[in-house]
Amino acid sequence: VLHRASGREQVLGEGDFDFAEQRRYPLDLIEVRAGDYVEYECTYENSTGRTIYWGERVTDEMCLVNLYRFPAGGETLCFL
Secondary structure (H helix, E strand, C coil): CEECCCCCEECCCCCCCCHHHCCCCCCCCCCCCCCCEECCCCCCCCCCCCCCCECCCCCCECCCCCEECCCCCCCCCEEC
16 A cells, blocks of 8 residues: 555555465556655465464565665665
């Protein structure tokens, strides 16, 4: 969700994740202004009976969102 400094919200994407169908979900260009921020949330379903932590292995929970800014510049191009 893109939270605008004005208080308005814009849902950028939502839906269930399918491990077998990992792909990009491109968006139209969106202007993010000073005071705006992006928030993302994940809900996990754990049927293993054990605690699962965040990590990069396929047995870990991997809630990630990559955002790219344009034009390139500054210290960082990709935000996680």
